[in-house]
Amino acid sequence: MSHHLTSRNPALSKLVQEGYELEFRPGLLLVHAVPYVNAHSQIAYGTLVSELSMDSPDMVGMPGSHQMHFIGDHPCFADGRIFAPVQYNSGDFHLGNDVLAQHHFSHKRKDRDRNWIAYEDYYVKVKTYVDVISGQAKMIDPSVDARTRKVATWVDDTTPFVYADTASTRAGILAINERASQLRVAIVGLGGTGGYVLDLLAPTYVPEIHLFDGDKLHQHNAFRAPGAVPAEALGRHLRKVEWYAEHYGNLRRGVVPHAEMIHEANVHELSKFDYVFLCIDSGQARALILDHLKNTNTVVIDCGMGMHVLKDEQKLWGTIRTTVSSPGNRDDAASLMPLVDREDDLYRSNVQIIELNALNAAMAVLRWKRLIGMFADDRLEMEGTYNTALNQIGNKPEPL
Incomplete structure (x- = not known):
């Protein structure tokens, strides 16, 4: 996956410019240091994981799904109740590329007429999820912020492919396909x-x-x-x-x-x-x-x-x-x-x-x-x- 990805894609570039802590792995986008509230009403930090759809080796497409995975405890409301607006499924989710998530989230947006609408790019998708989850943490401590301004990191592609296999990550079967590696x-x-x-x-x-x-x-x-x-x-x-x-x-x-x-x-x-x-x-x-x-x-x-x-x-x-x-x-x-x-x-x-x-x-x-x-x-x-x-x-x- 090219290190030019952030400079050639406005949505990713905007995430970097605003200070989100990003990590790129083949077919995956990880957003670290997302503040959330745990079951004890304490502030903790987790990682959001999204598939990363590509139109070409250097150009991302529209998000392939409205869903994201999460590494950490399940986010809660400020009072410790499970945060239902993102809740979908929990367990061990082997996403490939040595990424193991504990939760699978689903959060859709609505337009002014209350109709479901897709995420038009990865900036909107990431910012929406971060804002929704971290909003409860800000109720406890308004100073918490996912924008750590750490430099984006890349995990080198060790697969045999000339360009990233976004088909497997888009379908959620990368860990299965890696059994042949x-x-x-x-x-x-x-x-x-x-x-x-x-x-x-x-x-x-x-x-x-x-x-x-x-x-x-x-x-x-x-x-x-x-x-x-x-x-x-x-x-x-x-x-x-x-x-x-x-x-x-x-x-x-x-x-x-x-x-x-x-x-x-x-x-x-x-x-x-x-x-x-x-x-x-x-x-x-x-x-x-x-x-x-x-x-x-x-x-x-x-x-x-x-x-x-x-x-x-x-x-x-x-x-x-x-x-x-x-x-x-x-x-x-x-x-x-x-x-x-x-x-x-x-x-x-x-x-x-x-x-x-x-x-x-x-x-x-x-x-x-x-x-x-x-x-x-x-x-x-x-x-x-x-x-x-x-x-x-x-x-x-x-x-x-």
Whole structure:
């Protein structure tokens, strides 16, 4: 988050000029030293926390919510009664960026006609909350003031992103998303499905995403890739991994290209990852990787697609598959995957459909997010499948 934020945004600049004690963390605005009254009718000081919506890396938008969090005891009226005008919910609120709040406040403004109105900027939002809460403290001691005139502080952005992730803070799920921040992940195969796996992993907090694929980026690949590949990029004769690392470098750091296929000489590199997404159609390569990782703690999430053309009807039908191989189910998982290369193997079909590539990737990344605790998981399936003709998802549960 840029230290120029306060100078380029009038609302924040006004807060600084008036002396409010501000702290900026990625996606969050903290206002310290807010005087309030506790349950014993004593004056105390707490911290207000707001999401910080951004229109661009240096320009804030309108507040994304009328709500704020609070670090401290619950503010009270001067006589010690709970201050109901802001009361909403209390508990432990993990907001991410090492911020833990104890209360969640809700306070809306009304216009002259008593209609609810939004906060037009962060100056109005902060000042309104501070005035409402500290007003009770001023009844006890008129000299108390949140405007300490301390210099605004910034906590450096240690995330992998080029600019702050305000989507997570706006939705209030930053602490959940940070659960991926210590994991190392690899994608083997950057064809259709692998490209979409990267597209879904790029906005996550994994510090590094390693890409393994030795193929060049061809024109037909552009029609199965997320987003739009410029004609200029096709003319540069890049490897797939080079294009993807360059493209997603606009969003994040840590996308590491390896312009090579996985084979006997380099398969050992995969053992250093916590999770490996396999997005390849070679049964022989899949068998090599599974055999090498069999005695490691690496979890493999294998993607497969099988398409068939009904020639008489000129229609397609197919199945996509997501299979999890973990230390506790290696043999059972391997029995569900194609480990040989056969001409009649459904999963070796050259037919690739972009929407099924995307769905296959989404199923794989959702399975990963459930494995690491970002989503609730009541199924614990070893394999999930989707059949286009039946429009049906199937699950094979983990063996007990």
